[in-house]
Amino acid sequence: MLNDSQLMSETKYVHSILLIDDDIELTDLISQFLTQNGYQVTVANDGNSAMSLLSLQQPDLIILDLMLPGIDGLTICKQIRPSFTGPIIMLTALVDDIDEVTGLEVGADDYLCKPIKPRVLLAHIRAQLRRQSNLASQQKTHLKVCDGQLSIDLPNRRVAYQSQPIELSSAEFDLLVILANMAGEVCSRESLHKQIFKLDYDPLDRSIDLRVSRLRKKLGDDPKHPKLLTTVRNKGYLIAT
Structure with a gap:
């Protein structure tokens, strides 16, 4: 029988996700959960690191925190949207309609408030990726x-x-x-x-x-x-x- 590490090494990831959030405990939890569900996850804990990663790779989907050290989430979304065509799910601890509207206006596809349950986030990820897949298969x-x-x-x-x-x-x-x-x-x-x-x-x-x-x-x-x-x-x- 294969052990856990062997199983992980043989996992065939269908989609890649870039998770951008400064809450290390949260990113560890979400990253582990999404990896277990078949996604390849890369993590950035600040805005500058995120922009560096995005200059090197194009993930299928981005999960983006609104409040970040360095470059904030809204600025990142606005800067990458002209070239990044994949879904962007924005996370925030703030409950403010203005923030939500602003996030959508600069190009976010979805908007979730913290605390967020991993299974709820997974459902939103699947919905966003399914949209693209359905369109491509027409x-x-x-x-x-x-x-x-x-x-x-x-x-x-x-x-x-x-x-x-x-x-x-x-x-x-x-x-x-x-x-x-x-x-x-x-x-x-x-x-x-x-x-x-x-x-x-x-x-x-x-x-x-x-x-x-x-x-x-x-x-x-x-x-x-x-x-x-x-x-x-x-x-x-x-x-x-």
Whole structure:
């Protein structure tokens, strides 16, 4: 029989995770738990170390604490988002709606408050990674909407509008694909929330609205008079065919 060390050495990790948090006891606990569940985990306990690691590797998912020594979590998220397209789950000990909104606005895909149970965190990790996997396995390789001006390359997760490349975060890309697959039809916030997060919809949750706002901005769509992505009052959102 194999001992524990031999079993660990033969584990085939499916996804890599970068865990960034200054609480060493917490990172040890989470790292051990996630490793036992088949993830390859790298840990950074301060912002500077995290940025150094990110310059050398691109994990599949990042768990990012808001309050960090050196470079704080919001700054890290904002700086890496243009080049990092994987999911970012932000952790914080602060219970403040403003912090949550700010985190989502700079590119976080999910937001959890401490103390966090490892199994709850694992569920959120699986939901975020499952989103990407489901999109990548779709039969269609390209989507074109908005009279063909907006092109979505599904396998490579690339977007172009009027032949110009558009840099999107993982969450923004996933939302755009869902809307594009239903071009010309209204998508309710509840439906979008359930497809993206695999969780029940909270009417007070602004996550979808924030992602739509960021999409409009990156596509150059006037939020007051949008042509590509319109809001249907009390119903949801609609992308042009």
